[in-house]
Amino acid sequence: MHYPDLATMIKSTAAVPPQGPIALVLVEDDVEVATTLRHHQHIGFKSLIACMPSTFKLPRDLEDTVIRVDYDMAVPDAMQDAVNLLITALPEGTWLYYCFNAEYLFHPFCETRTVGEMLAFHNEERRAAMLTYVIDLYADDLSEFPNAVALDRAHLDRSGYYALARPDAKGHPKERQLDFFGGLRWRYEEHVPAARRKIDRIALFKTKPGLKLRPDHTFSDEEYNTYACKWHHNLTAAVCSFRTAKALKLNPGSTFDIDTFKWHNSAPFEWHSRQLLDLGLMEPGQWF
CATH class of the missing domain: 3.40.50 (Rossmann fold)
Structure with a gap:
């Protein structure tokens, strides 16, 4: 259609x-x-x-x-x-x-379980939204792949991720909310506006009347923006994305400063949820 x-x-x-x-x-x-x-x-x-x-x-x-x-x-x-x-x-x-x-969702055990099965479990835990981390992917050779995109030669950062408390209007930390950073937006932060440096995104959520998505990938309902419920850890997922690499290489202000995205903490992306789980880039919670 x-x-x-x-x-x-x-x-x-x-x-x-x-x-x-x-x-x-x-x-x-x-x-x-x-x-x-x-x-x-x-x-x-x-x-x-x-x-x-x-x-x-x-x-x-x-x-x-x-x-x-x-x-x-x-x-x-x-x-x-x-x-x-x-x-x-x-x-x-x-x-x-x-x-x-050029973004690809991975959830725990996605090779054998569907996204619907995962969300059914998440729903049973009385969760209406799921935190995802946007994990930057990039080609290993920018001379061969000038737009930084190559599925069979994709790499990711295996470390360098961190979180900071998310302050409310009065400067106090919000409950069960954090701002997450890492990947290319951290390594090349001088080329990325401060408002776009976070890698957290509430990419999966349930619709309801009055709900609004805000420009920073958070929602008007603050509970939607939490990483877990009050009583235990919940599932999270990863959005593996070439979007930042593309932007950095196609932007005239940054492209000439970047000969390669590879560094000592780069690793080939295996296109498998086990790698993301092992690196701590998503959380299975109570779903085994």
């Missing part, structure tokens, strides 16, 4: 998926669009919505299985506007996930 804009899609009762989990993929450029969509189909999302420029092409199998919406990601606030529109359109309690192209 192909729609000229989100408003038209929302008005079509045939277009709005009746149940989740639903993945919203926000397409900023033409890099790895098809692999992003197929990855999220493979891990178990029941419906995919691709917001993308009208000039981009999709393979036929994706044209037949993805809800495509013409959308301009260059417009200010495009990300939160799209997510917030879907929050109002989807049935209350629908699990919704959002990401950008």
Whole structure:
């Protein structure tokens, strides 16, 4: 299905998926669009919505299985506007996930368990949102891959991640909320605006009336922004992303300062949840 804009899609009762989990993929450029969509189909999302420029092409199998919406990601606030529109359109309690192209969600044991099974367990723990860490991926050879994207040569940082207390309006730490940092946005922070240096994102959440996504990837309901419930650790997931590497190499202000993203703490990305669990980049909680 192909729609000229989100408003038209929302008005079509045939277009709005009746149940989740639903993945919203926000397409900023033409890099790895098809692999992003197929990855999220493979891990178990029941419906995919691709917001993308009208000039981009999709393979036929994706044209037949993805809800495509013409959308301009260059417009200010495009990300939160799209997510917030879907929050109002989807049935209350629908699990919704959002990401950008060249980003790939990994959850604990995703090789043998679907995202729906994970969210069913998370829901039983009375959680309405899930913290994800955006883990930067980058090609090992920037002369061969000048946009820093290479799926079969991807690397990630195996250390250098840390968290700071998240202050409220009065400067006091918020309960069960932290700001997480690391990866390329930490190593090249001089090229990244301070507001964009965090790597935490509430990428999976349940819709409800009045809920709003804010520009910093947090929600208007503060409980949605917590990393765990009050009584024990909860599941977390990882969004493995080439987005920062792409931006740093395509931005004229940073590209000439970066010959390689590799350093002594780089490791080949294995495209397997076990590696992310071993590195502490996601948490299985009580789900075994």
